[in-house]
Amino acid sequence: MTKHHPDTPSGERPTGPSRRRLLGTAGAAGAAGLVLGAAGGALGTAAATEPPTDLATVGRSRVPFHGAHQPGIVEPAQAHGHLIAFDLAADAGRKEAAALLRRWSRTAEALMAGETPSSRLHDTGIALDAGPSSLTVTFGFGRSFFGRTGLVAHRPAALEPLPPFSSDALDPRRSDGDLWIQIGADDALVAFHALRALQREADGTARVRWQMNGFNRSPGATAGPRTPRNLMGQIDGTNNPKETDEDFERRVFVPAGGDPAWMAGGSYAVLRRIRMLLDDWERTPLAEQEKVLGRRKSDGAPLSGGSETTPVDLEKRNADGDLAIAADAHVRVSAPETNGGAAMLRRSFSYHDGFRDDGAPDAGLLFIAWQADPLKGFVPVQRKLDRGDALSRFIRHEASALFAVPGGAGEGEYVGQRLLEG
Amino acid sequence: MTKHHPDTPSGERPTGPSRRRLLGTAGAAGAAGLVLGAAGGALGTAAATEPPTDLATVGRSRVPFHGAHQPGIVEPAQAHGHLIAFDLAADAGRKEAAALLRRWSRTAEALMAGETPSSRLHDTGIALDAGPSSLTVTFGFGRSFFGRTGLVAHRPAALEPLPPFSSDALDPRRSDGDLWIQIGADDALVAFHALRALQREADGTARVRWQMNGFNRSPGATAGPRTPRNLMGQIDGTNNPKETDEDFERRVFVPAGGDPAWMAGGSYAVLRRIRMLLDDWERTPLAEQEKVLGRRKSDGAPLSGGSETTPVDLEKRNADGDLAIAADAHVRVSAPETNGGAAMLRRSFSYHDGFRDDGAPDAGLLFIAWQADPLKGFVPVQRKLDRGDALSRFIRHEASALFAVPGGAGEGEYVGQRLLEG
Numbered sequence A, B: 001m002t003k004h005h006p007d008t009p010s011g012e013r014p015t016g017p018s019r020r021r022l023l024g025t026a027g028a029a030g031a032a033g034l035v036l037g038a039a040g041g042a043l044g045t046a047a048a049t050e051p052p053t054d055l056a057t058v059g060r061s062r063v064p065f066h067g068a069h070q071p072g073i074v075e076p077a078q079a080h081g082h083l084i085a086f087d088l089a090a091d092a093g094r095k096e097a098a099a100l101l102r103r104w105s106r107t108a109e110a111l112m113a114g115e116t117p118s119s120r121l122h123d124t125g126i127a128l129d130a131g132p133s134s135l136t137v138t139f140g141f142g143r144s145f146f147g148r149t150g151l152v153a154h155r156p157a158a159l160e161p162l163p164p165f166s167s168d169a170l171d172p173r174r175s176d177g178d179l180w181i182q183i184g185a186d187d188a189l190v191a192f193h194a195l196r197a198l199q200r201e202a203d204g205t206a207r208v209r210w211q212m213n214g215f216n217r218s219p220g221a222t223a224g225p226r227t228p229r230n231l232m233g234q235i236d237g238t239n240n241p242k243e244t245d246e247d248f249e250r251r252v253f254v255p256a257g258g259d260p261a262w263m264a265g266g267s268y269a270v271l272r273r274i275r276m277l278l279d280d281w282e283r284t285p286l287a288e289q290e291k292v293l294g295r296r297k298s299d300g301a302p303l304s305g306g307s308e309t310t311p312v313d314l315e316k317r318n319a320d321g322d323l324a325i326a327a328d329a330h331v332r333v334s335a336p337e338t339n340g341g342a343a344m345l346r347r348s349f350s351y352h353d354g355f356r357d358d359g360a361p362d363a364g365l366l367f368i369a370w371q372a373d374p375l376k377g378f379v380p381v382q383r384k385l386d387r388g389d390a391l392s393r394f395i396r397h398e399a400s401a402l403f404a405v406p407g408g409a410g411e412g413e414y415v416g417q418r419l420l421e422g
């Protein structure tokens, strides 16, 4: 049952590392037909139970649950995202948390395979007909989790609270949390179904602290691998570390033998809900917008010349002697070169929650940065951006969280087991 | 550059009338290649200006702006929807409203063709790379519009306020409005781009009264034409009037020679923001859920037997003598047969705005019903549902609006011109 991939051989999904998805699908699907080079269009066939047999390309695409790393980090960000943070119930401790992570892992594994989870409650059926649709579920632990579960001795030093930044306007009710789940899928109902199923499993053990919804371009809206745009209209993600970079693993994931040991293969997620002052932004002339960023809006090319993928030349001067990329341009101030090599993998969702009471759109970026150590990734870069980024005028950081995201679960294991039963 | 349609010959879009989209696309694209039978996958080529040439299937799909009816009524509901209502500024009257509708129509036409609108302001660029993505823009007038513009004499009788219903819990700040725009697109950034562009055109003439976001399944998540599911997990839309029905036009659109004359080819949209009490619903056993509706959840088949498309048999009794479809089942109480033939075209979006302060999900249906006369469509049916629908226990009507949606603009005309210059 080989199907034609709908478009270019390089697939319809936005650009980003795709190796894991392909290999993973091949592993999970065994001898199933795998369209090589068709990232995101791989034809994972039915596993134990029977997902619908007539799924289309988007629905059929499947990311494996098991692996060295959790899913939802290196795969391209999906069209729909849900972020949800929980606090443990007052009477829940380490034992209850372990049982919850076991239930969550089992549910996530079933959902990501397009199967109906064997829940304590019957299934809602919302995701029927649509297959896994590239669903990923990622679990994280916040700093407060360790105190509540008597695990302070195992708390990573990297979970020290983020320092305050001068431009912060953070809402504590939408920040932090004991536990965090990131859900992504290319179908809105598949994503919502997963959110409800996972939330139900938490009943009695943890309650929702906050929840946010995000989105990205739909698969098939653009051809070929395309870097996503954000709601300012910028191509956003170009200079992310690439899975093919020699130092990619080292930058994004905690190495085996790191500290604490249970975080081997894990990563730290920094989440910032950043509202965009779109009324101001959209009134700003195009040339000024491009100067603020340091890249062209139409195609993402650096103002130092070339195309989207041309390396940024921070020294380049225009004929008039001015720096081609201004001193306060976002890409200069955030670049690894100007931050002692500090790098992170940005994998964000846009958000839009209608209009605020003041008439401005409540819209912006659910900025998510992944790194082996936030003190060598997000923190130094944000410290610099906070002081000198031309973009600051147009954005407000409104919520913040930092989570320790353990390595992926092996077969028969649940996420966080090495911490909770270590 | 013929491309293979990603999946079945019947296309990837959810079921629903597609004739207009196909014919429309063929018309708009002239001699362009048209994949027959591939609803929503038709390859509309570039019009006057130059949209990107390498769009994928979803991005390329285009709905014509001009026609007897406005777009966004008979086409399948898209993956993303924005509803936005405006009130005219205190100093704006008929003249300013006419200028606004002219600007809006010009902008909508450009956006739906995948072109950059020639706005008073420069374009945000958010939709670049993605083509029209089945964008539709639909304009409507609320009852209050006619008083503010001195057009009360032309106000349709059908715009009488909807009667109150016993189960209403309506929020006036999210109800009604002078003007309404419905935006739908299969890409989130294309939809958001249109929202911003149209809102900017209103600056100084009208201000946002309320705005809501909705969604449906992504194209490609399911194969073939598939009726959408809602957030209760039900297949929703099966027994909608079909464009092929002999009385479809008469039920949905105001005929030529109707009253008022300027509404010829138009329709009335009833919008109800209906929250679902999902915690209660999901605790209800499957058999009980199915009894509440009168259809099976898995495949949408009526409880009187057959498959999704089998006509509902309201007389059928089970072996035990009970009615197969309960006396208070939603499909019985809402069926045209039990409402003197009252029918409407339901074309809804799901919504999910996170969690409420009480911990319940703020999620449900942006129910939109289209009909030639609300007094022969929505009103009698809702009156009956209000008293006797088993579903009532699980839903709350939280906002309501009724709009007169004029016929489509001819070439060189703007939407509403026959009213505003009549």
Ligand code: HEM
Binding pocket: A230, A232, A234, A235, A236, A237, A238, A239, A240, A272, A274, A275, A276, A293, A295, A312, A330, A331, A334, A335, A336, A343, A344, A364, A365, A367, A369, A378, A381, A382, A385, A395
């Ligand atoms: C709403 C807020 C933000 C917007 C709209 C934004 C947008 C962008 C864009 C368009 C680029 C250029 C394309 C690319 O290389 O991805 C970029 C680059 C970058 N941004 Fe941001 N950004 C935001 C916030 C942040 C924050 C909070 C950080 C980290 C603290 C950050 C770190 C970076 C980094 C490291 C780069 C790559 C620089 C390079 O190596 O060339 N950004 N951003």
Ligand code: HEM
Binding pocket: B230, B232, B234, B235, B236, B237, B238, B239, B240, B272, B274, B275, B276, B293, B295, B312, B330, B331, B334, B335, B336, B343, B344, B364, B365, B367, B369, B378, B381, B382, B385, B395
């Ligand atoms: C959240 C609220 C609602 C939900 C979840 C819902 C769901 C459904 C479902 C699943 C069906 C069966 C499949 C189909 O034929 O489409 C249906 C049928 C129908 N509903 Fe609703 N509905 C809701 C509200 C309403 C309202 C407010 C009205 C109108 C006042 C309405 C009118 C109808 C009609 C006319 C039918 C077709 C009945 C037939 O001819 O078989 N519904 N609805």
